[in-house]
Each structure stands twice: as structure tokens, then as C-alpha cells.
Amino acid sequence: ExxxxxxxxxxxxxxxxxxxxxxxxISGHATLYWYQQILGQGPKLLIQFQNNGVVDDSQLPKDRxxxxxxxxxxxxxxxxxxxLEDSAVYLCASxxxxxxxxGELFFGEGSRLTVL
Amino acid sequence: xxTVTQSQPEMSVQEAETVTLSCTYDTSESDYYLxxxxxxxxxxxxxxxxxxxxxxxxxxxxxxxxNFQKAAKSFSLKISDSQLxxxxxxxxxxxxxxxxxxxxLVFGKGTxxxxxx
Numbered sequence: 001e002x003x004x005x006x007x008x009x010x011x012x013x014x015x016x017x018x019x020x021x022x023x024x025x026i027s028g029h030a031t032l033y034w035y036q037q038i039l040g041q042g043p044k045l046l047i048q049f050q051n052n053g054v055v056d057d058s059q060l061p062k063d064r065x066x067x068x069x070x071x072x073x074x075x076x077x078x079x080x081x082x083x084l085e086d087s088a089v090y091l092c093a094s095x096x097x098x099x100x101x102x103g104e105l106f107f108g109e110g111s112r113l114t115v116l
Numbered sequence: 117x118x119t120v121t122q123s124q125p126e127m128s129v130q131e132a133e134t135v136t137l138s139c140t141y142d143t144s145e146s147d148y149y150l151x152x153x154x155x156x157x158x159x160x161x162x163x164x165x166x167x168x169x170x171x172x173x174x175x176x177x178x179x180x181x182x183n184f185q186k187a188a189k190s191f192s193l194k195i196s197d198s199q200l201x202x203x204x205x206x207x208x209x210x211x212x213x214x215x216x217x218x219x220x221l222v223f224g225k226g227t228x229x230x231x232x233x
């Protein structure tokens with residue numbers, strides 16, 4: 001079974017530029033998450049999708065971050081314009097929808113963003 | 117809001133020895149899941165072990181076991197017979213089991229485990 005796919009793995013941009021990250025979840029997983037992991041910290045949820053609808057985006061900085069999950073499968077996270085403090089690893093994860101799931105999230109390898 | 121605290125930023129253990137990583141959490145809910153995830157350097161996060169709050173029996177997975185103390189809101193991870201491949205960041209995480217609630221994981225800040233040969 002293929003895991004969660006993310007791209008690009010690494011991205012370096014100048015501040016005020018834009019960047020986009022792509023995620024393809026495990027087949028059949030209805031729920032998709034984007035987490036931000038700043039160096040030395042635990043992952044923080046940015047946005048959670050259930051199929052193509054947003055369940056939780058309370059911690060998404062909406063003035064610069066946007067995300068979509070068209071057709072309820074793969075998803076794109078965009079940052080525009082980027083700030084220095086956006087330097088982090090962006091993790092995508094997916095899970096089955098309750099009550100089928102065990103509570104476990106399956107993570108991709110992450111996209112590491114460096115903003116100069 | 118739920119919070120997860122890992123008070124040990126770094127731990128080290130000798131190969132073949134046992135180490136315990138600590139985690140406490142705060143919640144007003146009675147039904148939830150607790151997890152330990154492992155994140156090797158530049159690698160994806162993978163599940164180590166999972167505990168359902170309604171189960172009194174502590175979960176075990178081969179060399180990994182937990183000490184779940186619901187009243188104390190404590191959830192420690194014990195790694196026995198430590199191996200070099202156990203070196204990684206370990207994250208404790210909480211998830212509500214409430215139907216219709218958010219299914220997100222709330223993570224602690226992590227503990228970096230070093231295994232010395």
C-alpha cells in the first residue's frame with residue numbers, strides 16, 4: 001500500500017515570495033491534515049479536511065496561507081507572501097474517517113521550507 | 117483545549133538498556149486516544165504505540181510499552197533492550213474520541229532520544 005506522498009521535499013525561497021506544497025493521501029483516507037513543524041517543536045495543526053470540506057482551520061494564518069482539497073483526494077497548501085517565521089517542515093497526514101479508524105494518522109515525509 | 121507536555125527535551129540510553137520517556141496531558145474529556153510517534157532524522161513520523169483511555173490494560177508492542185495513569189493524566193513510554201535504530205525524536209500525542217469532534221492530534225514538543233553503543 002502506497003503511503004502519503006508529498007512534494008517538494010525541500011524548498012528555499014526569499015521572503016515575500018510564494019510557495020506551494022502538494023500532498024496525496026493514502027487511497028481511501030477521507031481525512032487529510034496539514035501540520036506545521038517548526039524546528040524543536042511538535043507539529044501544529046494548520047488545517048483538517050474531511051473529503052473536500054474544511055473541518056478545522058482555526059490555526060491557519062489565513063492572511064497568507066491557503067489550502068484546498070479539490071475532489072476530496074490530493075491537496076495543495078500555499079503560502080503567499082512567505083515570512084521568515086514560516087521556515088518549517090510542512091507535514092501532510094491522512095486517516096480513515098471515524099468510526100472506521102483507529103485514531104492513527106499516517107504521515108508523509110514532509111516538505112522542508114527555508115525562507116531567507 | 118487539550119495540552120500535551122513532554123518535560124524531557126533530550127534523553128540518552130546505552131544500547132540494550134531500558135529508558136522511559138515521560139508525557140503528561142491535560143483534558144476534561146473522559147474518552148480519548150494517546151499515542152507515541154517516532155520521527156527519525158529526515159524521515160517520516162511513524163506510530164510506535166497507541167492507548168485507548170477506556171482500556172485499563174497498558175498497551176505493549178514488542179520492546180515498547182506504556183504506563184498509562186488516567187487519574188494522574190500520565191502516559192510514559194518504556195523502551196526495553198534499546199537498539200541503535202531507536203534513536204529519534206519521540207512525540208506524545210492526544211486525540212479526542214468524541215464522535216463529531218475534531219480528529220486532530222495534539223502533540224507535545226518531543227523528546228530526542230540518543231542511543232549510545
